[in-house]
Amino acid sequence: MQTRACTCSDMDAGQVPGATNNERGAQGIFPMSLIQRQGQAAYQVGPRPSSLALAPSPVCHHDHHNSGKQGATTFKMRNPLIRLECGKSTIRFKAMRCDAIVKITRPIDKCAGVNSYDWGKVGKDSAAAKFHAATASGFSIEEEKPYAELWMGTHPSLPSKDLETQRSLLEIVQENKALLSAEIAERYENKLPFLFKVLSINKALSIQAHPNKKLAEQLHASDPKNYPDDNHKPEMTIAVTPFDGLCGFRPLAEIAHFLKTVPSLRKLVGEEEASKFEEAIRGKETSDKEEDMQSNKKALQSAFTKLMNTDKDALASASEALVEAAKSEGDKFADGGPPSNTGKELSDLVVRLNSQFPADIGLFVQFFLNYVKLEIGEAMFLKADDIHAYLSGDIIECMASSDNVVRAGFTPKFKDVDNLTKMLTYSYAPISEQKMEPKDYSHVRLNAPAYSSNSSNMLYNPPIPEFAVVRTALNRTGAKATFDPIDGPSILLCTKGHGTISVGPKEEELKEGYVYFVGATAEVVIKSDVDADDAEGAEGLVTFKAFCEIEDGKGKL
Numbered sequence: 001m002q003t004r005a006c007t008c009s010d011m012d013a014g015q016v017p018g019a020t021n022n023e024r025g026a027q028g029i030f031p032m033s034l035i036q037r038q039g040q041a042a043y044q045v046g047p048r049p050s051s052l053a054l055a056p057s058p059v060c061h062h063d064h065h066n067s068g069k070q071g072a073t074t075f076k077m078r079n080p081l082i083r084l085e086c087g088k089s090t091i092r093f094k095a096m097r098c099d100a101i102v103k104i105t106r107p108i109d110k111c112a113g114v115n116s117y118d119w120g121k122v123g124k125d126s127a128a129a130k131f132h133a134a135t136a137s138g139f140s141i142e143e144e145k146p147y148a149e150l151w152m153g154t155h156p157s158l159p160s161k162d163l164e165t166q167r168s169l170l171e172i173v174q175e176n177k178a179l180l181s182a183e184i185a186e187r188y189e190n191k192l193p194f195l196f197k198v199l200s201i202n203k204a205l206s207i208q209a210h211p212n213k214k215l216a217e218q219l220h221a222s223d224p225k226n227y228p229d230d231n232h233k234p235e236m237t238i239a240v241t242p243f244d245g246l247c248g249f250r251p252l253a254e255i256a257h258f259l260k261t262v263p264s265l266r267k268l269v270g271e272e273e274a275s276k277f278e279e280a281i282r283g284k285e286t287s288d289k290e291e292d293m294q295s296n297k298k299a300l301q302s303a304f305t306k307l308m309n310t311d312k313d314a315l316a317s318a319s320e321a322l323v324e325a326a327k328s329e330g331d332k333f334a335d336g337g338p339p340s341n342t343g344k345e346l347s348d349l350v351v352r353l354n355s356q357f358p359a360d361i362g363l364f365v366q367f368f369l370n371y372v373k374l375e376i377g378e379a380m381f382l383k384a385d386d387i388h389a390y391l392s393g394d395i396i397e398c399m400a401s402s403d404n405v406v407r408a409g410f411t412p413k414f415k416d417v418d419n420l421t422k423m424l425t426y427s428y429a430p431i432s433e434q435k436m437e438p439k440d441y442s443h444v445r446l447n448a449p450a451y452s453s454n455s456s457n458m459l460y461n462p463p464i465p466e467f468a469v470v471r472t473a474l475n476r477t478g479a480k481a482t483f484d485p486i487d488g489p490s491i492l493l494c495t496k497g498h499g500t501i502s503v504g505p506k507e508e509e510l511k512e513g514y515v516y517f518v519g520a521t522a523e524v525v526i527k528s529d530v531d532a533d534d535a536e537g538a539e540g541l542v543t544f545k546a547f548c549e550i551e552d553g554k555g556k557l
Contacts, residue, residue: 120148126200127394134513152196179519194467207409212384235399239374243393246369249428254338258367261335297426319359326350362409452479474528488549490518497541
């Protein structure tokens with residue numbers, strides 16, 4: 001397909017490539033065969049392409065072309081609607097002949113060449129597997145096989161592909177930067193700035209953190225095998241089913257409570273180190289004075305580092321004592337627990353995690369970290385260098401595009417205790433501060449209240465520019481949501497129900513497991529063909545739309 005970037009000189013001279021008259025006012029890179037008739041201008045319209053079209057209505061941003069002078073014209077082009085298909089543990093994209101979107105889906109299967117991680121949910125219990133099965137030809141879910149995660153993006157480890165042409169999404173957006181927008185293409189080196197995932201978790205993921213940008217560059221330079229990226233990886237988690245995990249350090253008073261009430265924990269930290277920690281934080285556990293917070297973090301780092309460097313024999317002995325106490329004490333375990341968790345919750349968690357990773361240091365790390373539960377639609381955000389371990393549930397995860405993980409427990413993989421204990425922020429806060437509250441998303445229009453009165457569009461907007469996510473629930477047949485165009489790329493995933501998605505005149509089917517890539521400046525419309533059932537909190541068509549839009553160096557929402 002012939003493409004060319006229009007310049008001011010082209011337009012001033014009436015030489016916009018592909019046009020037959022002296023049309024002016026166009027700017028951008030676009031396939032000539034997609035130019036449409038506009039006003040009095042006549043255009044050369046070639047045969048319909050089999051892959052992609054472009055962002056709508058690009059115009060010249062130079063004032064002398066947008067001043068309304070006679071002859072100034074805006075070229076309109078069709079947008080890409082590309083259907084994508086996902087594969088095992090990540091996704092692959094497939095393009096459809098459509099006007100503005102791209103469809104995706106993808107869990108895990110052999111032919112996709114993606115790992116089926118041991119921590120994934122098994123068979124049809126896995127949302128990743130079910131989403132993949134919705135569109136993948138020749139794929140059948142194996143009842144005894146774990147299906148862990150689905151990736152959507154341009155990351156080179158598992159790049160999504162155009163299902164029809166087998167071209168990678170990365171190749172497509174680099175060839176056609178208008179799909180990202182000029183600003184995002186320039187800022188993020190012609191790549192999608194975020195990585196979108198579905199995780200189906202049956203057993204604990206590793207105790208881990210993701211390095212900040214500076215540390216990522218250092219780790220990648222010194223150990224590219226274990227740290228394949230030079231980018232940071234802040235991430236956001238949204239529950240699709242009930243979820244639990246360990247996220248961020250607990251309030252200091254809770255850690256002190258466990259050091260007093262769990263003898264095996266105190267033994268591993270050591271009497272001297274435990275006493276130093278208690279003395280250092282006494283009377284200033286919740287102080288907001290900078291000098292107190294720094295002193296508290298230093299004490300926390302010292303105690304946590306001592307724990308993480310426990311030798312194997314001491315860990316085995318302490319683990320045996322811990323599990324025995326959890327089984328025998330039940331709801332009285334850890335003196336009934338601190339305010340955030342009951343003794344029964346904690347004792348059950350010890351037994352459960354020990355069944356997955358016997359005598360692992362993670363059994364004791366849980367006493368330093370918040371034990372968090374999320375209901376459907378609840379979310380939390382983790383900054384770079386924040387410690388966490390996901391334990392169970394199906395989640396939507398969105399992150400800066402990176403695959404760097406520093407691990408130190410609950411894993412048979414490479415463990416890097418030294419870097420983990422040095423890199424962490426050691427910020428401490430209650431569970432409520434780990435969660436993030438969504439807000440109504442204002443850049444979407446619903447149709448008549450008779451159809452959409454009980455629908456919702458909720459924005460999850462973390463404090464970083466790379467991504468945000470909108471969760472949409474359309475709960476009646478005929479309910480419709482029209483998303484305003486944004487100057488950046490999107491990926492839209494359907495997790496429940498069925499309906500349609502359209503950009504311009506082209507309409508495509510939308511149902512559970514379908515994923516679409518949407519180019520910049522496209523107006524997207526989704527419509528529900530299903531009613532929510534009568535159960536309290538029930539929903540009909542549910543989608544998640546990850547996107548990035550940059551304005552003045554910040555995310556524009």
